[in-house]
Amino acid sequence: MSTMTTASPDALAQRLADSGLRSTPQREVIYDVILRKRDHPTADEVYARVRADMPSISLATVYNCLETLVQCDLVRAVNFERAPTRYCPNLHPHAHFHDEQSGSIHDIQLPAELLEKISSVLPAGYDAKSLQITFRGKAQPAA
Amino acid sequence: MSTMTTASPDALAQRLADSGLRSTPQREVIYDVILRKRDHPTADEVYARVRADMPSISLATVYNCLETLVQCDLVRAVNFERAPTRYCPNLHPHAHFHDEQSGSIHDIQLPAELLEKISSVLPAGYDAKSLQITFRGKAQPAA
DNA sequence: GCAACAAATTGGAATGGTTCTAAGTAGCAA
DNA sequence: TTGCTACTTAGAACCATTCCAATTTGTTGC
Numbered sequence: 001m002s003t004m005t006t007a008s009p010d011a012l013a014q015r016l017a018d019s020g021l022r023s024t025p026q027r028e029v030i031y032d033v034i035l036r037k038r039d040h041p042t043a044d045e046v047y048a049r050v051r052a053d054m055p056s057i058s059l060a061t062v063y064n065c066l067e068t069l070v071q072c073d074l075v076r077a078v079n080f081e082r083a084p085t086r087y088c089p090n091l092h093p094h095a096h097f098h099d100e101q102s103g104s105i106h107d108i109q110l111p112a113e114l115l116e117k118i119s120s121v122l123p124a125g126y127d128a129k130s131l132q133i134t135f136r137g138k139a140q141p142a143a
Numbered sequence: 144m145s146t147m148t149t150a151s152p153d154a155l156a157q158r159l160a161d162s163g164l165r166s167t168p169q170r171e172v173i174y175d176v177i178l179r180k181r182d183h184p185t186a187d188e189v190y191a192r193v194r195a196d197m198p199s200i201s202l203a204t205v206y207n208c209l210e211t212l213v214q215c216d217l218v219r220a221v222n223f224e225r226a227p228t229r230y231c232p233n234l235h236p237h238a239h240f241h242d243e244q245s246g247s248i249h250d251i252q253l254p255a256e257l258l259e260k261i262s263s264v265l266p267a268g269y270d271a272k273s274l275q276i277t278f279r280g281k282a283q284p285a286a
Numbered sequence: 287g288c289a290a291c292a293a294a295t296t297g298g299a300a301t302g303g304t305t306c307t308a309a310g311t312a313g314c315a316a
Numbered sequence: 317t318t319g320c321t322a323c324t325t326a327g328a329a330c331c332a333t334t335c336c337a338a339t340t341t342g343t344t345g346c
Contacts, residue, residue: 022342024294043332058296063333065294079224082304084332097269110264117260118276121253125283126240132277133261140268165313165322186303201325206304208324225333227303 015072029053030065034075040086040096040105080105080134095133106139158215172196173208177218183229183239183248223248223277238276249282 012031013023033049034041041049047062066087069075076088080098086105088096093115095108110133122128155174156166176192177184184192190205209230212218219231223241229248231239236258238251253276265271 022293024341026295056296060297060334061295079222081222082225082228082332085225095264097265097271100272106269108264108266108269114260114264117257119278121238121251121257122240122278123251126249126251126278127281127283128240128278129243129280130278132275132279134275135265135269135271135273136275137272138270140270167312167323169324199325203305203326204324225303 012074015074016068019072021068021072024065026050026054026057026061027065027068029057030062031069031074034069034087034089038089040078040088042084042086044084046087078105078132093131095135097135097137097139099139100136101138104139108133108135155217158217159211162215164211164215167208169197169200169204170208170211172200173205174212174217177212177230177232181232183221183231185227185229187227189230221248221275223279236274238278240278240280240282242282243279244281247282251276251278 012028016023016027029050030046033046033053037049043059043062043066046066047057047059050057050062066075066077070077070087073091076091078086078088078096080086080096088105088107090107093110093112095110097106097108098104099106115131118131118133119128155171159166159170172193173189176189176196180192186202186205186209189209190200190202193200193205209218209220213220213230216234219234221229221231221239223229223239231248231250233250236253236255238253240249240251241247242249258274261274261276262271
C-alpha cells in the first residue's frame, strides 16, 4: 500500500535507501524507540531510552540520526518556544497542544476542511510549504 | 478609548505602573524602537537600533526590558524553529508567514470566525490560553 | 578475501542565544 | 539624609546543538 503515512519499522531501510543512505544499527534503534512510545521526546530523552538497548551510542549520533530521520520524513521535529526540539512520530497533519502544567504535548487532529480554510487566508503570492499550529494552555486528563 | 489594542507610546508608563514597575529611559527607548519600525526584530537587532539613541545600553538590559514589555502585553515574543526570538509589535491576533528565502516574517490577518473554528477542534477538557499559527514557504513581494 | 573508498559514528570542543550573578546606580519614602 | 527597592550593567555561566578530526564500519571492484 503506497499511501500509508505511518511507516512500519521495515520502512526505515527502504526510505534510507531511497535517499542513498545506509540502514545502521543506531538509526534502527532510534527509529524504533520513537515508534514504540508515541510521545514527543527530546533528543536527550531519545538518548536515554536508546542507551538501554545500545549503551555505547553517543549523543552526537542521536542528533545525527534524528536529523536523518527528519530528512527522510520518518519523524517530524517540532519546537515549542525555546525549549529543546521534540520529535514526533505522527506524520499526519495535526496541531499540538502544549500543556503548561505538565509540559506534555498532545496531538490534535485537524479536519482537512479546516486546513484548507486556514491556508486560504494567505494573500496572493504567499506559497506555504508547511503550517504549524500550536495551542498552549491547560489540559485536563481525559476521563 | 479603552479598547485599543495597539498602545500609544504614552501607554508604556501606564502599563508599567499598573504592574508596579517604573518607566525608565531604557524601557522607553526600546519600546519606541519596536513601535517605530513595525517588523520582527531579534534582541540583537533591537540592541543595534537602540544603541543609536543610547550607546551605553547593555545587551542584558535589552533582554530584560523586552521581557518586561512582553509581561506587560506591550509586545509579543515569537519563536520560529530554533532561531533567535523575535519581538512583534502587532498585538492583534494574527498568524505569521516565515519566508524561507529572505528570512523575513509577515503578519497574516486572521478572521475572527476562523479563529473560533480552529479553537473548536479542541476536545473537551482542553483549555487553550494562546494559539500560534506559523506558515513557512515562499512569499513573492506584493506588486 | 583484500584494498580502496565512502559513509557513519564518536568524544570532545566550539557555538550562540539567553539567563544568571554580583556589583553598582538611581529613584522614592520616611 | 538614610534606607529601601527597583533597575541596569558587564561578564560569567548555561545548555541545546553543531562542528571537528579521528576512528570505525560498510561497500565495491578486483
